[in-house]
Amino acid sequence: MSNVFYQERFQDRHNGPRAEEVQEMLAFLGVQSVDELIEQTVPHQIRLKKPLALPEALSEKAYLAKVKQLADKNKVFKSYIGQGYYDVTVPGVIQRNVLENPGWYTQYTPYQAEIAQGRLQALLNFQTAVADLTGLEIANASLLDEATAAAEAMFMLYSARKVKDANVFLVTPNVYPQTLDVLQTRATPFGIEIRVADLEDASLTEDVFAAFIQYPAADGSLTDYAGFTASAHAKNITICVAADLLSLTLLTPPGEWGADVVVGNSQRFGVPMGFGGPHAAFFATKDAYKRNIPGRIIGVTSDANGDYALRMALQTREQHIRRDKASSNICTAQALLAIMASFYAVYHGPQGIKNIATRINDLAKLLDHALQALGYTQTNASYFDTLRVVVGDQVGALKGEALNNELNFFYHEGIVGIAIDETTTFEDIQTIVKVFAKIKAKSLNDVDLHGLADQLSSSIPDALVRTSAYLTHPIFNSYHSESEMLRYIKSLESKDLSLCHSMIPLGSCTMKLNATTEMVPLTWAHFGGLHPFAPVDQTSGYMQLINELNDWLSEITGFAKMSFQPNSGAQGEYAGLMVIRAYHESRGESHRNICLIPASAHGTNPASASMAGLKVVVVKCDAFGNIDVADLRARAEEHAANLNSLMVTYPSTHGVFEESIIEICEIIHANGGQVYMDGANMNAQVGLTSPGFIGADVCHLNLHKTFCIPHGGGGPGMGPIGVVAHLVPFLPNHEVIEISGEQGISAVSAAPFGSASILTISYAYIAMMGADGLTAATKTAILNANYIKARLEGHYAVLYAGANGRCAHEMILDCRGFKNVGIEVADIAKRLMDYGFHAPTVSFPVAGTLMVEPTESESKAELDRFCDALIAIRAEIAAVEAGEADQKENVLKHAPHTAEVVTADEWNRAYSRQTAAYPLPYLKVNKFWPSVGRVNDSQGDRTLICSCPSIEEYAEA
Template identity: 95%
Template sequence: MSNVFYQEKFQDRHNGPRAEEAQEMLAFLGVSSVDELIEQTVPSQIRLKKPLALPEALSEKGYLAKVKQLADKNKVFKSYIGQGYYDVTVPGVIQRNVLENPGWYTQYTPYQAEIAQGRLQALLNFQTAVSDLTGLDVANASLLDEATAAAEAMFMLYSARKNKAAHVFLVTPNVYPQTLDVLQTRATPFGVEIRMADLVEANLTDDVFAAFIQYPAADGTISDFTNFSTAAHAKNITICVAADLLSLTLLTPPGEWGADVVVGNSQRFGVPMGFGGPHAAFFATKDAFKRNIPGRIIGVTSDANGDYALRMALQTREQHIRRDKASSNICTAQALLAIMASFYAVYHGPKGIKNIASRINDLTKLLDQALQELGYEQTNSAYFDTLRVVVGDQVGALKGEALNNELNFFYSEGTVGISIDETTTFEDIQTIVKVFAKIKAKSLNDVDLKGLAAELSSSIPESLVRTSDYLTHPIFNSYHSESEMLRYIKSLESKDLSLCHSMIPLGSCTMKLNATTEMVPLTWVHFGGLHPFAPVDQTSGYMQLINELNDWLSEITGFAKMSFQPNSGAQGEYAGLMVIRAYHESRSEGHRNICLIPASAHGTNPASASMAGLKVVVVKCDELGNIDVADLRARAEEHAENLNSLMVTYPSTHGVFEESIIEICEIIHANGGQVYMDGANMNAQVGLTSPGFIGADVCHLNLHKTFCIPHGGGGPGMGPIGVVEHLVPFLPNHEVVAVSGEEGISAVSAAPFGSASILTISYAYIAMMGTEGLTAATKIAILNANYIKARLEGHYSVLYAGANGRCAHEMILDCRGFKNVGIEVADIAKRLMDYGFHAPTVSFPVAGTLMVEPTESESKAELDRFCDALIAIRAEIAAVEAGEADQKENVLKHAPHTAEVVTADEWSRPYSRQTAAYPLPYLKANKFWPSVGRVNDSQGDRTLICSCPSIEEYAEA
């Protein structure tokens, strides 16, 4: 037969098992086909009656051709809009070896510190840079964006306020509009009043708990707030500052003039604009607040050998553990982008970064002088990079001429804002001057730019000129040639386990293939170079991509419309609950504040409900792990008058397709509530069922799970929400770019479409998989999970299963019984590192268990290798149970084993070096060595070192 019409299917590259392997696995399970397995696994009443209506799948080559056409529809003008977003030069050594490198972007959040020392060091570098530049004691390892970081700061200061009657957050009017929008959203559920007022002592009334300052201000002005800060502190009012990180190389850092918290965006440190994200926000504060900081903190400790080691400090603050008592609903940070920013600081060093900032400031001063020479009034007497030029009724003419020259400015009430960035050149200044000159019927020849450049005066008041040092640690002063930088990046990468090495079988986290073709367009300038507030006629390629993705995801979920604004799963949860809140209020039922959450729920659910101002009522689960329907009905009827919603994960976090899910939704609706479905486990639904079909009203999707956006070592993520028709009017809007109707809630993230540039990845996945491929992926994910379950039964107890003994796409292995001989689930997790694997999810959702999810991307060979490792570990536990190995001095308790330990001259342990390092034959051909021994968690929490320490400082600690 001729192959002339043959076209390779992308799904055959995405799905791991080959056809013959799948048949072997099915035979092992005792079924004849994958469809027979699905019939045994997915309840018939929730299965879709017809295939998804999606476009025909594209080949990889065909997709790249299509997306190139979309990219070309975007117009990449020179953007001087500012407002927190600037064009940058991404150092090639960072773009190629970090952003485009799966060794960095496929890593998981560093909960298993021993195999994450590389990214932990890079994130510690980020914290150090932020702490140094802001002048504050401690910084975290990134948040989602500047606006949500400001909202987190507001809530932290509100919770820590001394005057519990104070409820006003005083905000300068000269603040970024998107930040104000998000502050208002977050303030509403807690009754915090956002009061816009000049920051003068007279406005520091008794009802104010904190004040918020933009530095430099939104219009570019720089002011000295030292006296205001002193007056505020005298009244126990704290100060939060949103700062431009790059400007702090020239300006007095806020920490030196009284700020308690400094937040902002590190995007200017070598991260593309990307139409709004992803970018790593930063959050720095005084030592007094270090245990209240939202998000993650990287801390210094030691390992079992007494050597330097890093870990995520204070992990018990994470919302998975604290649930409705959590201080934040941050789940996805922006680790990959924080890592890029930290490498930017390392590569340029303090002198290089100051040179970049000084050049920007000099070009801004030159433009200021030139425009004044032309007769324009420039209103900012003190500034870093932004001018505000008065043009009056000539705004229209100026805008037209600017667009003719492919320039974007920020226009506001007779003035034009111009923000200079790292990519601006002397020639660019000439072009801007030419545009302004033409409006005055003059030309470039009327201004002597070179003469002006020779005599520039300062634009920063002497009292605000930075005099303190920063980035003094050797790390920021050692790697300035590309060869040294390349080796430094690679030295850290080699310490981390990623999907480049082995499967990462994390339950609920869906670590699947992030295909190269999906990633390629991400760094194209036509996607990366757009400002999120660019005119709409310049963004038609993005709009087509977003609209098509909206249609596809609506079809997949069974919903009417999506909102792409939430830039993490936790933000999606929060946005969904705020939409439900707005719906109830529109019906004069704003009193509905009870949120039912099953005991099996994902840990972010109660945290998000709490942040949305809801009262959490827990619903019991039965002995099979399913929601107790009788208890649910009783709670729903008990709270019918005030029932707001149910938050439910499907399949459940226990890895089961609950048979009663439709009835559960009907009970909530009958009692006046709405059903919020957590989309964390959507990978078991696509093409087989859908939230809308089941009966949910709103659902967030983790695009960084089901739809292939990489986890990036703990972010980026995207958490868009889909809603039924009656909730569409309430989807999030945006102050700058309207993306919803008048009834839409205020913004939940800084950019109109969240982290828009990474939507290209999910768009690629769906476009290349199509209906058949997406459905096949779901089926293979379920097949892979059930194969692992079958292989491990007899060695481990599987805690829950469905009606026919099948699991969904994940399962829970019960390890609690091993405590009888002193073996903890953490010991198994650490021992897996010796076998070259990242541990499954530890002690969630049930303490003392491992939750395993293989995804569809892993081959039978990799599944078998993982099962062989767990079976071998079970034999090691059995040796302890039988008394053949000591309960304290055994191979599990000492795991993981580093190369240094195994090759040491002395070896006194009661097992062999071979057993420690090479317990199975495959390891001899491909061994991943943990770079440190078991990390001392308690020491790291007792002595919190959150920036790069000198050897002397570490020794003292």
């Protein structure tokens, strides 16, 4: 065929191995074709009978043209809706060098601290800014959104309540409706009563364990709650406050008037609205709750050389360890967005942020005075940025005129809410005044805005004016020019290993290519600038994208419909279980509360089941890592009267396609339960099989894994759920924007479509790959994994395999035998850093093992480099086994090696500097240096420092 018909395929860029490399790998595996390998790996009975019915794959150029057309269908009006979402100015130095930089967005969660010091410092900066602004002692490194952060606070305070019979969470009526919606969802499984009532001493009855306050209130008004808080504390009732972080530069922080927990959203710190997300929520509390606080905490410690180092602290709180006893199921955070918010605070500094807040407040006051001059009543006597203007029966006319001028306000029963933001200008105030004037048959000339600007009075009561300092650490006072800020960002980036450096072979985490073309539309204003509660006729581009993505993912999964509201994988688990719960209740079977979970399950599975109010019953696995079908049948029959569901991961967490999966689903259905499938390993299913075809009823998809949303150093993620037809009516609804039917469960996230803006990434991936490309990606992932398995089998024991000796897309390397000579699996993980690699998943799902997943995006050359590194490390272990190296003083025990250590004047170790730093030839050409030596985990937990310490504070600790 003539080359005139040739068109480059995106799949050939996404999939790593070239055609000749594929043939070399197949020959090494002893098979003739990829399809022969697939026949040996994926059980015949679960194979799809026909190809995926998806649109023909687009080229990168054609895709960008299509998505531009979609973007242009969105109308980006000036948004004054507020309700927790505000337009922002993203500093260019942060947008270009963080949000659009794969050196930041392709990093993994910082479980390997020595090669994550940059993002750990940025997250510590975030914690410091939050603690300073809220006036509390400790903050975490972000949660999913404000509403779910409020729900986490409610549950933490409920678990820690002093009066154990108290079960009422008292909520002021003046809160964001989406927050109240999510609170109700989370409260239901635990019998917590959400009581909406005015907060006064009379409402502090004996059955109340905590009260919830919005500050400023949802309508923008300000109230002094110091007296109420004192009364509550006198009755052992705790106080949770949802606060606007930017307002706290001007308002007395809740920690100073007695709040026990402060939550909120850092979106105003330079993160676009994005039709609802992703945005980094914050959670700050008192030191007394440090072992109860949900999410990740970054802590200060030292490394093996005694130098300053950072790590994730108190990991024993996490659901991976505590499982169904965990107080939260949080896995993904919003690290990338927290990092952006922290850099915003660093770039502007305390005075710069206060200037922004003051300007917003001044413009709100100017608009207030102008509207009153036109004869309108503005009902907020005290406020930061939001006005409530009475228009009565003229609301229709005003709304029409506002839309004619491309303005969106918040409308409620004859009241117009107007929230001023960072992007508002004096000219914008003129436009708003002109609209309101026209309704009164007046004009802009009837108001002297310049004169009013010279006589503004305070809108914040003296008792609520902030007097305390914040952001006093030198980090927030040193990088205010763009040159200095650029260098600071780059200095942190250089400390972190990302996909820019090498493959990240983490099992169950699927660190695949995040293609540039997939990322480009993310920062377009027509996707980033939309408020999640914008009128539906302004969001048709988003809705077309979401509807098409729904159709594609439904086809891929074999389900009837998707819900895009869950904005993390663990939240998808929770949402799926709540949908199953609602289904059983609709059938008069609300007593069904038993959830069967295999012993090998991901840690979020039992935690999610617990959060959904279910009782976990563990099912055994056999010697080959498969679910013990006989035990499953026994447990299902034993609990048939109360069986709610089974949570199963497929392929299994052990990296195997279990032959009995269809039978497993049938057993659960026969005993009245539903099958929840964890989609963590969907990367091995797409195009070959599907959850719906296998027999699952619900499955969440980690879009940040299989469908190419990058990990961002620990988030953002998306965890949409797909369901079979009989569960569709129960998919999550939303209090503000109706997206489901009357039977839909209440919201699980703050925004109707979760972190909607990053759906553009997965949409791009599917559109450019098409059915053939997606299936080829799955086959390549399986090929790459089996190639690594074959290369390493003579050096490491591979713990589990399928019926024909093949693994799925990942495998488990058994390192437990090395403990006989004092080598732990953590030593291998740290030594891999010297070879320029991030460690595979350590000690999960089996302690003392490494779970390896290469993904389809890695070339044979990269796979070989990784295998060479592990084989070289095995030789180093062999030297210890043979007595050629000491069990305590060897290259693994001292790993990783920093440049400072290797180039020091003194070297008194039993191995050479060359062995430490350049054990293989490729490292002399391309060396990544860990920035710190091995961190001291126990010291960091014993002396918990979770905000930026001064040199003196660090030395004293």
